Amino acid sequence: MEFEGLLPANLSALIIAPIGKEGVLLAASDTVRGFNRLDQAWISLIADKLDDTLEVSRPAGMGFSSK
16 A cells, blocks of 8 residues: 555545645545545635645745746
8 A cells, every 4th residue: 555654554535635736635534435525525625725825825935836
């Protein structure tokens, strides 16, 4: 498993949501099929909000983007 040693052993579900071009949000569950469509939509919305918030608060010249 690619994430062995990085995530808890009892992990049964994982969502990886991109945060802009530079980050990811990991949402984990110890339940098989632990996320429904509404959960997935919320996680996506949170990742988008984090991207917006980080973009506004990031000082010019910080990060990896060429903006």
